[in-house]
Amino acid sequence: MTGDAQISRLKPGRRMDIRRENERAILDAAEKVFAEAGFGGATMQLIADMAGLPKANLHYYFATKEDLYRRVVSQIFEVWLEAASSFDNAPGPVEGIGAYVDAKMDISRTHPHGSKVWASEVMHGAPVIQDYLETTLRDWTDGRIAVIQRWIEEGKMRPVNPRHLLYLLWATTQHYADFGHQIQTLNAGRPLNEKQWQDAKASVKDLVLRGIGAI
Amino acid sequence: MTGDAQISRLKPGRRMDIRRENERAILDAAEKVFAEAGFGGATMQLIADMAGLPKANLHYYFATKEDLYRRVVSQIFEVWLEAASSFDNAPGPVEGIGAYVDAKMDISRTHPHGSKVWASEVMHGAPVIQDYLETTLRDWTDGRIAVIQRWIEEGKMRPVNPRHLLYLLWATTQHYADFGHQIQTLNAGRPLNEKQWQDAKASVKDLVLRGIGAI
DNA sequence: TCGTTTCCTGACCGTATGGTCAAGGAGAAG
DNA sequence: CTTCTCCTTGACCATACGGTCAGGAAACGA
Numbered sequence: 001m002t003g004d005a006q007i008s009r010l011k012p013g014r015r016m017d018i019r020r021e022n023e024r025a026i027l028d029a030a031e032k033v034f035a036e037a038g039f040g041g042a043t044m045q046l047i048a049d050m051a052g053l054p055k056a057n058l059h060y061y062f063a064t065k066e067d068l069y070r071r072v073v074s075q076i077f078e079v080w081l082e083a084a085s086s087f088d089n090a091p092g093p094v095e096g097i098g099a100y101v102d103a104k105m106d107i108s109r110t111h112p113h114g115s116k117v118w119a120s121e122v123m124h125g126a127p128v129i130q131d132y133l134e135t136t137l138r139d140w141t142d143g144r145i146a147v148i149q150r151w152i153e154e155g156k157m158r159p160v161n162p163r164h165l166l167y168l169l170w171a172t173t174q175h176y177a178d179f180g181h182q183i184q185t186l187n188a189g190r191p192l193n194e195k196q197w198q199d200a201k202a203s204v205k206d207l208v209l210r211g212i213g214a215i
Numbered sequence: 216m217t218g219d220a221q222i223s224r225l226k227p228g229r230r231m232d233i234r235r236e237n238e239r240a241i242l243d244a245a246e247k248v249f250a251e252a253g254f255g256g257a258t259m260q261l262i263a264d265m266a267g268l269p270k271a272n273l274h275y276y277f278a279t280k281e282d283l284y285r286r287v288v289s290q291i292f293e294v295w296l297e298a299a300s301s302f303d304n305a306p307g308p309v310e311g312i313g314a315y316v317d318a319k320m321d322i323s324r325t326h327p328h329g330s331k332v333w334a335s336e337v338m339h340g341a342p343v344i345q346d347y348l349e350t351t352l353r354d355w356t357d358g359r360i361a362v363i364q365r366w367i368e369e370g371k372m373r374p375v376n377p378r379h380l381l382y383l384l385w386a387t388t389q390h391y392a393d394f395g396h397q398i399q400t401l402n403a404g405r406p407l408n409e410k411q412w413q414d415a416k417a418s419v420k421d422l423v424l425r426g427i428g429a430i
Numbered sequence: 431t432c433g434t435t436t437c438c439t440g441a442c443c444g445t446a447t448g449g450t451c452a453a454g455g456a457g458a459a460g
Numbered sequence: 461c462t463t464c465t466c467c468t469t470g471a472c473c474a475t476a477c478g479g480t481c482a483g484g485a486a487a488c489g490a
Contacts, residue, residue, distance in 0.1 A: 035338070036339055036340065037255060037339065038253035038254065038255050038256060038335065038339065039253065039255070039256060040252060040253050040254070040255030040256025040257070041253060041254060041255025041256070041339070042255070116338045119334070119338065119393065119394075120253065120335065120338065122393075122394050122396055122397045123250070123331045123334065123335065123393055123394070123396070124251060124252065124253065124256070125251065125396050126396055126397070126400070130400070133397060133400040133401070134400060137397075137400075137401070138400070138401055141401055158425075160418060160421065160422060161414060161418045163401075164414070164415055164418035164419065164422075165418070165422065167387070167390055167391070167394075167398065167415075168383075168387045168390075168419065168422060170390065170394075171386040171387045171389070171390030171394070172382070172383045172386045172387060174386070175382055175383075175385065175386030176382075178334065178337075178338055179334075179337050179338070179382075179385075179386070181337055181338070181340050181341055182337045182341070182348060182352075183382065185341070185345070185348040185349060185352075185353070186348070186352070186353055186356055186378075199376060199379070200379055200382075203375060203376045203379035203380070204379065204383065206375065206426075207375060207379075207380065207383060207423070207426035207427065208422070208426060210373075210425060210426045210427075210428065211421075211422035211423065211425045211426030212422065212425075213425065
């Protein structure tokens with residue numbers, strides 16, 4: 001028993017706080033810089049400046065640029081996996097896919113940098129996350145395909161290729177993050193406002209759910 | 216009339232041939248390297264090796280790395296614009312959007328590198344093609360939105376937000392190029408075969424055309 | 431207070447990169 | 461052959477980058 005649950009919550013060690021705060025600052029800065037410049041274009045100096053720390057301090061917390069990058073990528077993957085739970089425990093495609101689109105669109109809005117880092121990583125052949133693709137992502141995909149297959153058999157939607165449906169969902173939702181700059185440019189240079197985001201979510205859900213004959 | 220159409224085709228000057236061939240070799244190599252490593256990660260040495268030329272020779276044909284990159288990006292944009300004509304002169308969404316999906320899917324299959332370079336460029340804030348986005352792309356988009364709007368008014372499809380429909384089309388078709396590695400990994404590590412590509416095209420067209428109520 | 435561990439950072443290093451240049455080689459023109 | 465233009469390329473340069481390190485500061489435990 002280490003006891004002192006409450007007190008140790010209030011003052012869990014200064015050291016721990018420092019480490020946590022600095023790692024957070026570095027990871028946030030890194031996510032932004034990697035997204036905006038790519039792995040090759042990003043520099044440790046730039047990340048350090050954005051985090052408000054000397055460059056040598058980055059290497060105290062993260063041994064190499066690749067280590068830091070790896071941490072950033074895993075971070076995003078976890079966020080997506082969390083959102084993927086929207087799919088489960090849904091009685092049918094209207095609820096399941098509807099919630100999944102909502103969740104992924106929200107992530108594109110709140111975590112645009114992470115989405116870009118992921119996209120960049122995959123485009124370059126997934127040098128550091130190939131194992132994720134082959135294990136976690138493959139398992140998740142197979143599971144969701146089974147769910148969709150079941151919905152089809154239960155007559156809750158038209159028979160469509162579940163794999164290509166998933167790709168369409170991924171592509172479209174992530175497009176709002178990855179191609180956010182293009183979308184903004186085509187929106188008179190302004191980011192989508194609240195109403196436009198709602199419109200986007202509704203449009204995507206409507207198109208997809210109609211497309212699969214669920215509504 | 217410059218005359219000698221045939222003869223000047225056969226031997227239009229050795230010099231011209233050399234220049235054309237070398238520029239072609241460099242651009243092809245550059246497209247691949249930029250796609251696989253990003254602008255920052257690509258090196259002139261790597262491009263030179265892949266093109267089979269000494270590095271100094273690249274700088275004879277393209278003054279700087281940025282010049283070379285700019286040429287690569289414009290090249291892709293032109294390919295896409297050409298495919299975009301599928302949209303025009305179509306009597307309705309089934310033909311117009313159907314042909315557009317086919318064309319863009321074919322490009323994703325035949326020009327995966329170009330698509331990735333474009334995606335990368337946009338993700339990084341479009342530093343070198345911002346003017347394209349603001350002029351050519353914006354005009355093209357507005358024109359297509361008008362066409363879709365007309366189809367809706369003519370009762371040839373359900374009323375959907377044309378802009379978000381276009382985004383879905385771009386996102387989905389380009390996904391098969393940009394995330395080709397992920398798709399391949401989820402396909403037991405093998406690239407999609409002919410049948411799978413046909414299935415993908417059919418699935419996307421089916422989902423979209425049903426989604427907009429055109430079939 | 432003192433010793434120990436963790437954190438901080440300016441200065442430094444080897445390397446790789448984009449770009450230059452001068453000298454030479456190959457086509458074209460007369 | 462001569463001359464001119466265009467093409468080719470090894471050697472070179474300045475810079476910027478990832479990463480190291482030694483020595484000091486701050487937090488912690490006793």
